[in-house]
Amino acid sequence: MKISQKDVEHVARLARLTVAPEELNTLTGQMDAILGYVDKLNELDTDGIEPMAHAVPISNAFREDEIRPAIGIERALQNAPVAEDGCFKVPKIIES
Amino acid sequence: MTFHDLTIQEIHQKLRSGELTSVKLTQDCLERIKATDGRLNAFITVCEDEALTAAAVADQQLAAGHEKLLTGIPVAVKDIFNTLDVRTTCASKILDNYVSPYDATTVTKLREQGAVIVGKLNMDEFAMGSSGENSAAGVVHNPWDTERVPGGSSSGSAAAVAAGQVVATLGTDTGGSVRQPASHCGVVGFKPTYGRVSRYGVVAFASSLDQVGPIAGNVEDCALMLGVIAGYDPADSTSVDCPVPDYLKNLKTGVAGKKIGLPKEYFIAGLDPDIKKAVDAAIATYRKLGAEIIEVSLPHTDYSVACYYLIAMAEASSNLARYDGVRFGMRQDTGEGLIGMYQQTRTAGFGDEVKRRIMLGTYALSSGYYDAYYLKAQKVRTLIREDFRTVFEQVDLLLTPVAPTPAFKIGKMVDDPLQMYLSDIFTIPTNLAGTCAMSLPCGFSGEGLPIGLQLIGKPFAEAEILQAAYAFEQATDWSDRAPGL
Numbered sequence: 092m093k094i095s096q097k098d099v100e101h102v103a104r105l106a107r108l109t110v111a112p113e114e115l116n117t118l119t120g121q122m123d124a125i126l127g128y129v130d131k132l133n134e135l136d137t138d139g140i141e142p143m144a145h146a147v148p149i150s151n152a153f154r155e156d157e158i159r160p161a162i163g164i165e166r167a168l169q170n171a172p173v174a175e176d177g178c179f180k181v182p183k184i185i186e187s
Numbered sequence: 188m189t190f191h192d193l194t195i196q197e198i199h200q201k202l203r204s205g206e207l208t209s210v211k212l213t214q215d216c217l218e219r220i221k222a223t224d225g226r227l228n229a230f231i232t233v234c235e236d237e238a239l240t241a242a243a244v245a246d247q248q249l250a251a252g253h254e255k256l257l258t259g260i261p262v263a264v265k266d267i268f269n270t271l272d273v274r275t276t277c278a279s280k281i282l283d284n285y286v287s288p289y290d291a292t293t294v295t296k297l298r299e300q301g302a303v304i305v306g307k308l309n310m311d312e313f314a315m316g317s318s319g320e321n322s323a324a325g326v327v328h329n330p331w332d333t334e335r336v337p338g339g340s341s342s343g344s345a346a347a348v349a350a351g352q353v354v355a356t357l358g359t360d361t362g363g364s365v366r367q368p369a370s371h372c373g374v375v376g377f378k379p380t381y382g383r384v385s386r387y388g389v390v391a392f393a394s395s396l397d398q399v400g401p402i403a404g405n406v407e408d409c410a411l412m413l414g415v416i417a418g419y420d421p422a423d424s425t426s427v428d429c430p431v432p433d434y435l436k437n438l439k440t441g442v443a444g445k446k447i448g449l450p451k452e453y454f455i456a457g458l459d460p461d462i463k464k465a466v467d468a469a470i471a472t473y474r475k476l477g478a479e480i481i482e483v484s485l486p487h488t489d490y491s492v493a494c495y496y497l498i499a500m501a502e503a504s505s506n507l508a509r510y511d512g513v514r515f516g517m518r519q520d521t522g523e524g525l526i527g528m529y530q531q532t533r534t535a536g537f538g539d540e541v542k543r544r545i546m547l548g549t550y551a552l553s554s555g556y557y558d559a560y561y562l563k564a565q566k567v568r569t570l571i572r573e574d575f576r577t578v579f580e581q582v583d584l585l586l587t588p589v590a591p592t593p594a595f596k597i598g599k600m601v602d603d604p605l606q607m608y609l610s611d612i613f614t615i616p617t618n619l620a621g622t623c624a625m626s627l628p629c630g631f632s633g634e635g636l637p638i639g640l641q642l643i644g645k646p647f648a649e650a651e652i653l654q655a656a657y658a659f660e661q662a663t664d665w666s667d668r669a670p671g672l
Contacts, residue, residue, distance in 0.1 A: 094550070098550070099546070102546050102549050102550045102553065103546065105549050105553060106504060106533075106545050106546055106549040107508075107511070107526070107529040107530050107533050108530060108533050108534050108537075108542055108545065108546065109530050109531075109534040118543065118546070121543060121604055121605075122543070122546060122547055122550070124605050125496070125547060125604065125605055125608075126547070126550075128492075128493060128605055129493040129496065129497055129560070129564075130493075131489075131490065131493050132490055132493050132494060132497075132563050132564060132567050133563070134490075135487075135490060135567055135570065137563060137566035137567060137570070140566040140569050140570060141566070141569055142562055142565030142566050142568075142569065143565050143566075143568040143569040143572060144395060144565060145381075145395050145425065145621075146380075146381035146382070146395065146396075146572075146619075146620070146621020146622075146646075147381055147382040147425060147427055147621060149382075149424070149425060149427075152424035152425070154421060162288060162289065166288040166289075167288070167514075169286065169288055170284070170285050170286060170288070170514070170515035170516070171513075171514060171515065172512055172513070172515075172516070172517065172518035173518065179513050179514055181513055181525060181528070182520060182522070182524055182525045182527075182528050183524070183525070184525050
């Protein structure tokens with residue numbers, strides 16, 4: 092096994108997802124099969140090979156620091172699940 | 188249909204002469220959608236009022252002699268493109284209520300050229316899928332056989348063109364999501380070189396692989412659409428500032444003297460016999476047209492699926508972290524704090540395949556596994572890119588099948604994600620290498636299902652692919668057939 096049910100539950104917490112107990116077995120099996128398959132990359136010796144992050148060799152794409160029109164508060168908030176006083180509203184973060 | 192056998196330029200002649208109006212053409216499309224979409228489910232949102240308004244404006248422009256490349260032409264875009272004041276759902280429950288506050292750059296370019304945007308097309312959720320079955324808006328059906336998948340993830344984009352619902356569409360291609368559905372639906376689809384087309388306003392799946400591409404009924408329309416959307420965009424730092432040629436201008440150049448490579452790794456045992464037959468016939472056609480056919484090798488092909496899924500899933504897990512119920516999309520919250528709200532929202536909002544990929548991507552990026560999975564895949568990606576670089580020193584183009592089988596039955600692979608991933612074997616390597624490729628019809632299976640031919644070109648050599656595709660299309664009649672819906 093590449094991955095255990097405990098690992099899957101840990102990854103779910105990192106990904107901010109909940110795996111229902113009845114789904115855990117199937118999901119673990121599917122993830123294990125996929126991780127087993129991708130293991131074939133280890134057949135290749137990649138010592139000294141540069142990793143490729145992007146297809147186009149762009150390192151920094153700078154532009155002039157000029158003031159340009161922005162989307163505006165109203166537009167930015169139009170899809171907010173909850174907004175108040177021009178801000179996104181979220182559940183309480185810091186416990187008192 | 189009024190336009191099905193016509194190119195965009197031929198429709199324009201009729202619009203100019205007054206034989207046809209954009210309003211009439213748009214009404215025809217809307218009626219065709221009403222008549223066929225109950226069986227296809229290609230559209231998520233139809234913008235009837237907006238389309239008819241835009242068509243009326245186009246007719247005024249035409250009357251005034253102000254014609255642009257797409258004036259009055261009904262098109263549609265995958266529901267992954269932001270379109271001002273219209274819903275953009277990515278076929279996900281988590282974005283079900285999301286209304287775009289701006290246009291994607293490619294959508295702006297369509298509008299600037301006078302296109303009439305008829306609606307938003309169904310897809311695999313967040314572009315993750317190869318069949319059109321992973322959609323919160325329901326499964327998409329293939330116009331040639333509604334019991335089969337249309338391919339994915341730009342499922343509706345291909346099905347809508349094949350069914351004559353609109354003239355042309357935009358899709359996105361991360362690992363074959365334009366080419367494979369185009370192949371399964373018997374239409375023409377193009378994946379441009381990474382950086383050729385702006386990604387601004389296109390919901391991100393895997394940012395180092397995603398690219399926007401057109402789908403059309405013929406090569407000429409595909410070339411025209413590509414010319415409209417291509418070009419540098421200051422709003423996309425990965426778009427490349429290099430000149431965009433006039434893709435229509437030298438379309439009839441032909442392939443005489445061109446060297447076309449056949450990568451032997453793509454002609455493996457297990458390739459569907461109907462596909463092998465159709466592709467072999469295409470090779471013979473190219474020989475007759477004066478091309479030189481050369482067998483070549485892309486030795487790391489067999490590693491591309493593993494490499495691709497690791498990179499795509501890792502990037503997806505990062506990109507999809509933004510769906511947290513704070514700034515947009517749905518929120519589910521039963522008062523268990525901020526983390527609880529994130530978990531409830533994401534668990535209820537994402538579909539199974541999206542969750543599976545986020546999980547795998549998170550795992551591949553997590554502490555202790557990063558080097559073994561993500562970094563390893565990035566190194567293998569370099570080897571795959573070098574394969575292409577070497578081969579393009581020997582040949583001008585590569586010719587391959589698009590998919591190992593024709594469109595499969597709906598439901599056949601839903602329980603076996605790995606099997607589904609392996610069906611992308613011929614399209615994935617071009618995304619990893621960052622180069623350009625096209626799918627065009629080259630035959631039909633014994634069961635009457637379309638078969639696609641893939642042409643792969645050097646980076647930024649889109650024009651060369653289009654010329655070769657045009658020569659093939661003129662020499663054959665595969666693109667002339669339409670499904671009997």
